Amino acid sequence: MKRVIYFLSAVLLAGAMISCNTGGSQKEPPPAPVPWKTGVALYSFNRFPFPETLKKADSAGLKYVEGFSFHKLGSEFSDKTLLQLSDEEIDKLKKNIEDQGLFMKSIYVGDAKTPEQWLHYFEMGKKIGLEFFVSEPQPEEWNLLDSLGSVYGIKTAIHQHAKGESYYWHPDSVLKAVEGRPNIGACADVGHWARSGLDPAECLKTLENHIISVHLKDVARAGEIKAEYVVIGKGALDFQKIGEELRRQNFSGYVYIEQEANWDNNVPDVIEGLEHFNKAASIVTPGS
Secondary structure (H helix, E strand, O other): OHHHHHHHHHHHHHHHHHHHHHOOOOOOOOOOOOOOEEEEEHHHHOOOOHHHHHHHHHHOOOOEEEEEOOOOOOHHHOOOOHHHOOHHHHHHHHHHHHHOOOEEEEEEEOOOOOHHHHHHHHHHHHHHOOOEEEEOOOHHHHHHHHHHHHHHOOEEEEOOOOOOOOOOOOHHHHHHHHOOOOOEEEEEEHHHHHHOOOOHHHHHHHOOOOEEEEEEOEEOOOOOOOOOEEOOOOOOOOHHHHHHHHHHOOOOOEEEEOOOOOOOOOHHHHHHHHHHHHHHHOOOOOOO
16 A cells, blocks of 8 residues: 555656646747748838838848849939949948948849840949849840859849749749759749749749749739739738748748838838748748
8 A cells, every 4th residue: 555655646746847847738849940041122112212221121120131123222322223333332332231231142133135234233243242143034145144153153043923924934934944054043932923823832842952042922812913912921822831841942042021012111011021921931840
């Protein structure tokens, strides 16, 4: 009998110790940190001069920004675009970025039409310290961009607009561009894929080992080309699934929030979308 009492006492004591160590309930594990670099595409703030877009990015708590070539940079730059800047103005641009504590490693290029313009961009990109351009070049430009990439150490990430708006709307088209060209990869735009009726996570899987960066946006309805853009997390996209696929690929590149709505005051939308994505992408499920 004494042995039974001793055994029961030991069991109760062990249970009490477990209860104390766990607070009486199982705590959820902390969110897993994301392995990629998160920033914002400055196109989100395209109605504002360049210095102000940097302040908006900083106020959203982000450190990485992606410029765009056709941005009228404001009075400080005589309303020039990036293609028109002198070396002195490029230095001023770099100082603006540095003073704000930010990093700009990429630029969306939408206005280079000749080999000479592309050469100018690569020369400028080298001075700024870019790692890659984002663009939708013509197929006849693929070899040129791959060659320039080899010379200047700057890759080109092929971007995709929606079906009917871009040659690259389907990831298979991007695979044609990257084949045999080590300096060409992909900028995965999950929102445009959803508009085209494609599954963004499956598209990411198709482009595995070729993704340089990701553009994050959300749309109200999938499979509808003209669907309006909404705050990330309030639309049709499954960002947990997207995050899981990026984790499966051990993606460590750049993920840019691109908020294409509420143009005059969308910093709160950028912050809300960022919080949603970080939370969704931090959920690690078994097998992901």
